[in-house]
Amino acid sequence: MANDWQDAARDEMFEQISRELYPEHKQQAIEEFAAERLRSFYLAHPTVMLPAMGMLKEGRELLELRRFTASVVFSAGSYELMLKATLLRPVVHGLVHNEGLAQVLVDHMLGTQTAIGRYKELLSKLFLSIAGVQLATVSRAGVKANILAEVIANQTLRNRILHGGGTCTRPHAEEAREVGLAVFQLILSPVLVGLGLGLDPTGRIVLATAGIADLQI
Structure with missing residues (x-):
């Protein structure tokens, strides 16, 4: 029950912030979030993707x-x-010009207990x-399910492991890794390329010169 209450409170806070900042909520927010500002965030935070790459x-x-x-x-x-740290975090920062307030909103809106499915529309x-x-329309080759559906399914499996003591077999692990890739x-x-950015061999975000580096992940 406690988690349900916290989830409901977080959702209500997110919607209230959206209403106050942008009457048309997420859609207008995305439309007004210029590519140049998103590009600037990545160049100012070039290591934002490294923790995710390390986990993969x-x-x-x-x-x-x-x-x-x-x-x-x-x-x-x-x-x-x-998805949260690399794609959604810059969007929240772009909506709030005060750096300290932006970080508070990021922590609350994109906390570790918040499922990706809640932000499917924003993504x-x-x-x-x-x-x-x-x-x-984006899916892995030979897989009917949409990539976000696979993300949500594997997030659910991960939570079952952590909170219910579940175990997995090799096929589970192989699929989870393939979804990550x-x-x-x-x-x-595609987002980085669309912004004229790329990755160097260490996984740092840089201005594109030769596209996305072949990372050993």
């Missing part, structure tokens, strides 16, 4: 060690960080605005 790499190493359950936890955690608007593609390749990379 750790998931791969755990998979190789046959620690499948732990691998799922790290892989699923990586793309949650990719979709952002992706369409920058990459020019409907996120609902897909989030990077099919969502993050």
Whole structure:
């Protein structure tokens, strides 16, 4: 019950902030969030993607060690960080010009207990605005499910492991890692390219010279 109450309170706070800042909520926010401001955020915070890349790499190493359950936890955690920290955090910062207040709102609106599914619309608007593609049409090769549906399913599996003591097999771990790679390749990379940005071999965001580096993740 406590978690339900906290989720409801967080959702209400998010909607109230949206109403006060932009009458048309998320859609108008995305439309007004110019690509130049998003690009500027990334260049000012070039290491924003490194924690997610580190978790995805750790998931791969755990998979190789046959620690499948732990691998799922790290892989699923990586793309949650990719979507929240790398895509949604700059949007919130762009809506609030006071850096201290922006960080407070980010912490509350994008907290660790907030499922990605709650921000599906916001992610979709952002992706369409920058990459020019409907996120609902993006999926892994040979997989019918939309990539965000897979993200949500693996996040649910991760939570079941952490809070219910569940265990996983190799197929679970392999799928979780493949979804993580897909989030990077099919969502993050097109956004960066659309902004004229790329990644260096260490995973730092830079002005694009040769596109996205071949990272060892």
